[in-house]
Amino acid sequence: MRKLHSYLLSSSLVLVLLVIWEIGAWSYGKSFILPTPSEIAVKLWELREVLIFEHLPATLLIIVIGLAISIIVGFGLAIWMNVSRIAEKAFYPIIISSQTIPIIALAPIFVLWFGYSIWSKVVVTVLITFFPITVSAFDGLRSSDKDLKELMLTMGASKKDLFLKLDVPSAMPSIFSGLKVAVTMSVIGAAIGEWLGAQAGLGYFSRRMMTQFDGAAVFAPIVLLSAVGILLFLLVTVIEKIVLRWRKQV
Amino acid sequence: MSDSVLAFNSIAFHYQTGKKKEAVSIFDGIDFRVNDGEFVSIIGPSGSGKSTIFRLVTGLENPAAGEIFLNGKKTENRLGQVGYMPQQDLLMPWRTIKENAVLPLEIKGMKKAEAESRVLQLLDDFGLKGVEDKYPGDLSGGMRQRVSFLRSILSGSNILLLDEPFSALDAITRLSMQEWLLAQWQKWKKTILFITHDVDEALFLSDRIFVLTGRPNHQLTEVTVPLGRPRTVRDLSRPEVVTLKEQLIDQLRSKELS
Ligand SMILES: Nc1ncnc2c1ncn2[C@@H]1O[C@H](COP(=O)(O)OP(=O)(O)O)[C@@H](O)[C@H]1O
Ligand SMILES: [Mg+2]
Numbered sequence: 085m086r087k088l089h090s091y092l093l094s095s096s097l098v099l100v101l102l103v104i105w106e107i108g109a110w111s112y113g114k115s116f117i118l119p120t121p122s123e124i125a126v127k128l129w130e131l132r133e134v135l136i137f138e139h140l141p142a143t144l145l146i147i148v149i150g151l152a153i154s155i156i157v158g159f160g161l162a163i164w165m166n167v168s169r170i171a172e173k174a175f176y177p178i179i180i181s182s183q184t185i186p187i188i189a190l191a192p193i194f195v196l197w198f199g200y201s202i203w204s205k206v207v208v209t210v211l212i213t214f215f216p217i218t219v220s221a222f223d224g225l226r227s228s229d230k231d232l233k234e235l236m237l238t239m240g241a242s243k244k245d246l247f248l249k250l251d252v253p254s255a256m257p258s259i260f261s262g263l264k265v266a267v268t269m270s271v272i273g274a275a276i277g278e279w280l281g282a283q284a285g286l287g288y289f290s291r292r293m294m295t296q297f298d299g300a301a302v303f304a305p306i307v308l309l310s311a312v313g314i315l316l317f318l319l320v321t322v323i324e325k326i327v328l329r330w331r332k333q334v
Numbered sequence: 335m336s337d338s339v340l341a342f343n344s345i346a347f348h349y350q351t352g353k354k355k356e357a358v359s360i361f362d363g364i365d366f367r368v369n370d371g372e373f374v375s376i377i378g379p380s381g382s383g384k385s386t387i388f389r390l391v392t393g394l395e396n397p398a399a400g401e402i403f404l405n406g407k408k409t410e411n412r413l414g415q416v417g418y419m420p421q422q423d424l425l426m427p428w429r430t431i432k433e434n435a436v437l438p439l440e441i442k443g444m445k446k447a448e449a450e451s452r453v454l455q456l457l458d459d460f461g462l463k464g465v466e467d468k469y470p471g472d473l474s475g476g477m478r479q480r481v482s483f484l485r486s487i488l489s490g491s492n493i494l495l496l497d498e499p500f501s502a503l504d505a506i507t508r509l510s511m512q513e514w515l516l517a518q519w520q521k522w523k524k525t526i527l528f529i530t531h532d533v534d535e536a537l538f539l540s541d542r543i544f545v546l547t548g549r550p551n552h553q554l555t556e557v558t559v560p561l562g563r564p565r566t567v568r569d570l571s572r573p574e575v576v577t578l579k580e581q582l583i584d585q586l587r588s589k590e591l592s
Pocket of ligand 1: 360
């Protein structure tokens with residue numbers, strides 16, 4: 085009941101904002117700079133085939149490859165730092181300070197290195213999503229209860245038992261929080277990557293329309309991008325609900 | 335000594351605390367033995383080292399001097415040898431009741447199907463039938479303690495260490511848990527060491543009571559409870575028991591002041 089109420093609140097707020105936008109943009113009257121939401125919706129419908137069958141798959145591929153690399157490398161590093169104090173001391177400060185590097189400013193260099201292939205975009209996505217995944221997994225692994233660890237030791241548990249039966253399950257809530265942040269950011273990473281230069285993709289398409297002064301067509305793929313972000317977020321939430329079903333939903 | 339399942343021989347122990355690793359002496363050469371099938375309670379002011387005795391018995395800590403004998407054998411590596419039930423029930427919230435109880439068998443390397451069928455048989459005896467697939471968060475405090483007790487029994491050891499298991503329960507639940515514990519103790523023929531700060535609880539449950547005399551402990555005081563078995567709560571109002579209770583309370587109180 086309360087849940088329904090909160091959805092109602094946020095969706096009516098969005099509706100109010102859309103109406104204000106519609107009226108504002110309509111009275112401004114320069115749709116190549118600021119199209120109205122209804123113009124964007126119409127454009128989205130007109131372009132549906134190109135966007136969904138040509139550009140969406142290209143962007144999704146970048147997102148999936150980028151996230152997969154981030155998850156594999158991030159979890160690997162988190163586990164390594166969890167078992168080795170030396171690895172922790174060596175990598176943790178680097179991982180934290182890597183976040184202060186303006187990745188967007190660096191992005192052109194990746195084009196230099198990887199050309200206009202998919203990998204220049206994947207690298208941007210990985211650099212953006214890698215941090216929340218690694219840090220949430222590492223913090224989660226460390227969050228396990230010390231008393232439970234001692235109890236398991238009194239049962240004769242090995243290091244492997246402690247890791248698999250205590251550290252990993254304890255890390256799950258934190259890992260899912262990190263994944264939720266990462267999947268939404270992966271969309272941004274892929275779009276930025278495509279701006280640099282690509283032959284297809286939602287970010288690339290939006291950028292191209294900008295040069296043609298077609299405001300509605302700039303926004304249409306962006307609507308689709310954020311829909312992808314929301315869907316990925318919901319997907320992670322559903323998996324989280326299943327994996328963490330012991331947690332009481334209040 | 336052939337009968338004693340647990341013996342401390344002049345055990346000295348201190349914690350190292352703070353940055354400078356100052357030694358805080360807890361035991362300074364204490365001795366005790368616990369016989370097979372006995373129910374022994376440990377009482378003492380808080381911070382006197384009751385839980386530390388359990389940490390030594392389980393092998394989480396090692397004595398600075400002295401020897402610990404388990405089942406008549408001097409045992410250096412004691413991890414995995416005694417059943418331990420901690421103060422909080424410490425069930426894993428992400429495991430169902432059945433999965434929680436199975437944990438010690440899993441760690442011992444028993445096959446999953448075999449371990450689970452053993453647990454399922456026992457859940458009934460422990461008044462836990464029908465909740466095996468629930469999560470700890472769905473159970474009352476008394477039920478969670480029974481799961482925790484079942485888990486410590488499944489460690490397979492003949493010695494069980496229970497650290498203030500009932501202190502968080504309300505008075506009525508606690509009384510029925512005490513009676514239930516005595517029934518289980520007799521059924522399983524285990525040796526139980528039981529920490530409590532409740533003198534009545536110690537008198538009702540135990541054959542003997544060890545009193546810790548404050549830090550550092552040079553020696554334990556031992557008291558034999560003058561009651562046979564089976565007991566009822568009413569036995570606690572017998573004159574000799576009341577006198578003993580007053581003595582014990584005086585003893586604890588004088589320690590707390592010093
Ligand atoms: N891991 C530890 N490190 C340092 N000091 C500890 C540790 N555990 C307990 N102590 C100290 O040792 C004393 C005895 O603790 P404990 O055995 O837990 O007492 P009790 O169970 O009787 O309340 C306390 O003063 C406590 O602060
Ligand atoms: Mg204690």
